[in-house]
Amino acid sequence: MPVRVQTQDFDLGAEVAALRAGRPGVGAVAAFVGTVRDINDGAGVSAMELEHYPGMTEKALDDIVAEAGRRWQIIDALVIHRVGPLQPMDQIVLVAVLSAHRGEAFAACEFIMDYLKTAAPFWKKEHGAAGARWVDARESDDRALAKWGIASSNAGKPE
Structure with missing residues (x-):
């Protein structure tokens, strides 16, 4: 099950086609693509930076x-x-799941x-007219994760 963290953009169609290749048992593909919005919490967003810990x-x-x-x-x-x-408008994330049936994939x-x-x-930092700010997960995101029986770690942001 491939996982990639990268700076370059991705092609949804090409990625899903490569994932499905040679797998006749696939009856469903569920995919989600997240993109950068130009507004968040009522504030304009002109750019965003995403940081991570490689390996971890x-x-x-x-x-x-x-x-x-x-x-x-x-x-x-x-x-x-x-x-x-x-x-x-840049793509941030792609999650694609293959299964025999749509319910499992969704x-x-x-x-x-x-x-x-x-x-x-x-860790996500947004830039706008008021300067830069670190963005925390929303309470609604924490509730969404909790429905699966997982508590949010909401780890601290890098300095």
């Missing part, structure tokens, strides 16, 4: 994808998360994404 981040993503595989009958999953400087995709929003070791 990939292990955390591998672990959550493996957990999704234990909870649902999935064939495979792919997580690509970008880091570094990003602009509004649930596993949502589970992985809920984890990424709150507990994965990424």
Whole structure:
């Protein structure tokens, strides 16, 4: 189950096609692509930076994808998360899940994404007219993760 943390953009169609290749048992593909918005919490966003801890981040993503595989009958999953400087409309994250049936694919995709929003070791800094600010997970994101029986770690931000 591939996990990649990278600075370069990704092609949704090419990534899903490569994941599905040679797998005739796939009956469902659920995918989510997150993008940079130009506004957050009512404030304009002109740029965003994503930071992570190499090695630690990939292990955390591998672990959550493996957990999704234990909870649902999935064939495979792919997580690509970008880091570094990003602009509004840039793609940030891709989660794609393959399974025989849509329910398993949808649930596993949502589970992985809920984890990424709150507990994965990424830190997001937004830039706008008022300057730069670190962005914390929202309470609604913590509640979304809690429904899966996982508490948010909401680890501290780098200095």
